[in-house]
Amino acid sequence: MLLKKNFSVSQVKAAEDGSWKCPNISDNRSLECGCDVPLTLRCSGDVHSLSLIAEGLRRSTSFVSILDCTLKNVTVLNEAKIFEGVSLSGLFISSGEIKRVHRLAFSGLKTPLQILGLPNNALNSVPSNSFQQLTSLDRLDLSNNEIKILSPTDFVSVPKLSYLEISENQISSISQKTFLPLKNLVTLKLNGNKLGNSPGSLKTIAECINLRELDLQSNLIKGPLTSETLPTIKDLEILNLERNSFSSVGAETFKNFPKLTMLSLRHNQIDVLADDAFIGLNSLQKLDLSYNGIVAVSGGSLKHMNRLKMLDFTHNFLRAITTDIINPLPQLSELKLDGNDISIVERNALNSAKNLKNISLRDNPLACDCKLQYFAEWLTSASQFDSKNLMAFCKTPPFLEGAQLSQLSIDSLTCAETHLESENDQIMFQVNSMFSDFNDNFTMINSSSSIMFVDYNFTVNNDLNLNWILHLNKSILFHSLVIFEGSDVRMRMDKSTLNYRSFEKGIEPNDEYFVVSIPSNVPLNLGNNYEFCLIFTEDDNHFYLGCSTTFLLIPNRITTVDLNSRILKSTIQDSDISDFDSIADKQNNPLYMNDDMQGTFTTQKNRKNNEDIFEHDDSIEVYPSREYYNTLWPNVSLSILIICMSISIIYILFTKYRYYYKHHQTESISPSYSEDSINTQIEDENDNTTNKYIKLQATTAL
The missing domain is CATH 1.20.5 (Single alpha-helices involved in coiled-coils or other helix-helix interfaces)
Structure with a gap:
């Protein structure tokens, strides 16, 4: 468009058909010029270079649209009418040191200048006097200078500006009338300044009534982001608030931006999104909230954005994908969640995501268990979804760590707790059936969390010791032991056929160790899987059941269970002298002491009515470590x-x-x-x- 304004039809055609040639400006060794794109001449030289370039352009038959000059050791443009008689659409001059510009430096051009750039210099104020002859100027670039204040008269001479860039300066104050002449301004870039030192200066931008794009990135703006923070610009379409220090987004913050289509709040310190924070953004299509401290999103936070297509929550602290994120956004097609703490996807969270095509979940600790089955099923059933960008990897359970979710079958997403509950239900059914034969009116309570299996071992007499931890607050008595081989009941042994003992010391104050010894004459098959259940009774009608996990019965083997996770762990007990340290550690543990090592155990406990809760056989040897010491x-x-x-x-x-x-x-x-x-x-x-x-x-x- 600018090219057609300033040049003839033949010149424009030459540029379009490729017949244009780069002009030969000068043979001076201090000046180097070249053309990397059509109609653009780039030169580098010293303080005398501008005069040589202007002279070369005046005598050249090849026309130039944009001239970009990089000068060395130039602090002042003190020459008037430098480019008199030269046709240019755009002019850029940079030296890194220019502090002042002659007021007639850009006068005398053959055609009106449309673009002026003085970036990467040392200007400490806007050279407004030099703009008086540039009434047709459309774009002005003053980025990377040292401007601190914008005064009321800085842009009076250039009312036709549509693009103004004053980024990467030191601007901390803007006069109320600075932008008043710029009624045609469409793009304003103020990023990289210090407007946070004078928050009221932001309100002056409201004078740019036709503004479409506003960049306020990196301006040291702090505190909560509210409707009072920003200017009211009804036609604004793009707003960049990145890399500030906003702590939250208040309700109705963007109510004055009905035409906004892109909003970036990345790299702030936002941890709260108030309900109705984005009310008024009916046209918003892209929202970037990445690199903040957001932990959760409430149901009302993302409302009122019916046209939003891309939502970026990358690198926050979200823990789950919930309906509060998805349901308010019917047109959402891309969701970025990389680098959060997401482990689960709420069931039915994606039911309304009819247009969602891409989800990215890289660097999230996904728990690939039964709770993720819904998400896996949705991934396979959503025809519009493209899983190539999903990048979702499992963190737990351990045997699936590092596995890619999209490559796992739904059947592999299981919960150990689910299996345990199902298994306990089956055991409860069988035990209930067994007890119903002699008692029709009883209650069997699953107390696996209070009656916990620890490990087992064999004595020298081949008796099988089962070691438990009890956490029972009621006065109950040991009743019987039920043995399962595989999934079937093998036998039930009454307490009268067993030796058992309790120790008062436990992990918690109310805990106690409880050891049941199964005589060697009970037919148990080594190498088979067994499960053992203890039954305690409070009275004839209330029973408490606690079961071990199913484990392989192996001689000279100690099998332990993590009391928190209930995961079976096993170690082979060798009788080698290298185990001396571990045996010595067991010497101080009552689970591994026999009568000779401990002395006499006090097995009676003072309870209500001074009754013994458990019957004991003091002749039983709890663990077979005596023989080991006798030989060692x-x-x-x-x-x-x-x-x-x-x-x-x-x-x-x-x-x-x-x-x-x-x-x-x-x-x-x-x-x-x-x-x-x-x-x-x-x-x-x-x-x-x-x-x-x-x-x-x-x-x-x-």
Whole structure:
């Protein structure tokens, strides 16, 4: 459009058909020029280069639309009418050091200048005096300078501006009348300034009544974002508020922006989105809330954006995909959720997402269990959805960590808790059937959280010890043990056929250890899967049931259960001397002490009415560690005795050798010593003899 305004039809045609040639400006070595795109001449030189370029353009037969000059060591444009008689649509001059511009520097151009750029300089104010001859100027670029204040007369001479960029300056104050002449301004870029130091300055932008795009990125604006923070611009379509320090978005903040289509709030400190925060944004199509601190979105936060197509929540702290995010946005087609804490997708959350084509979930700790089955089913059934950008990877359970959700079958998304509940229901049914044979009026309560299986082991008599932790607050009695082999009831053993014991000390104050010993004559098949259930009774009609997990019964094996996760863990118990440390640790644990090691256990507990809660057999040995010590300690004691005797013999030999050496050395000394020295020597020998006698006594005692 600008090209057609300033040049003839033949010139425009030459540019379009490729017959245009880059002009040869000068042979001066200090000046370099070239054309990387048609109709644009780029030159670099020194303080005299502008005159050489202007002279070359005046005599050239090739016309230039845009001239871009990069100069060195130029601090002032002090020459008037530099480009007199030259036809240009756009002019850019940068040196990094220009502080002032002559008021007639851009006068005398053959055609009206449409674009002026003075970026990357050192201007500390808008050179408005230089614009008086540029009444047709359409675009002005003053970015990357040192402008601090915008005064009322800065843009009076350029009322036709449609594009103004004053980004990356130091602007902290704007006069109320600065933008008053700019009724045609469409794009205003004020990013990279300090308008947060004077929040009232933002209101002056409202004078740009035809503004369509406003960039306020990186302006140090702090606090909650409300309707009072921003100017009222009814026709604004693009608003950039990135990289400020907004803490929240208040209700009805954007009620004065009915035509806004793009809004960016990324890289702020927003952690709260108030209900009706986006009311009035009926035309919004893209909302960027990435890199904030948003933990959750309420049902009313995203309302009133019926045309929104792209929502970006990347790098927040969202924990789930919920209906509160999806339901208010019927036209949503792209949802970005990378880098959150999302582990679940709420059931039915995506039922209304008829237009959703892309979801990105990279770097989220997805829990790929039964709760994610709904999401997996939706991914396969939503015909409009494209899973190539999903990038959803499992974090838990451990055996699925790193697996890509889109490649997993729905059947693989299961919950261990679901299996456990189903298994417990089956056990409860079988136990109820068993008890109904002799009692029609009873209640069986599943108390697996209070009656917890810990581990098992075999005694030297091949009895099977089952170790439990009880957390029971009621006065109940041990009733019986039910043994399941596979999924079938193998037998029920009454307490009278079992040995059992309880210990008062537990993990919690109300906990106690409980050990049941199954005699060796009970037919249990090693290598088979078993499940054991304890039954306690409060009275004849109320029973409490707690079961172990199903595990493989193996001799000389200790199988433990994590009391929190109820996951079965096993370790082989070896009888090698390398296990000495682990055995020593068990020596202080009542679960691993027998009567000889502990002394006498007090098995009666003071409860209501001073009745014993449990019956005990004090003759039972809880764990078979006695034999291990019987064979281990004699060998260790003998080894220590041999080492001590060897050290004593070596010490005696060393002492004798030392005495012998000193004695012969004394006899070989010449008898020219004084009487005092001889007496001293005799005293030393007496002392040595005494010391040797004391050492010999100590060695003998050792």
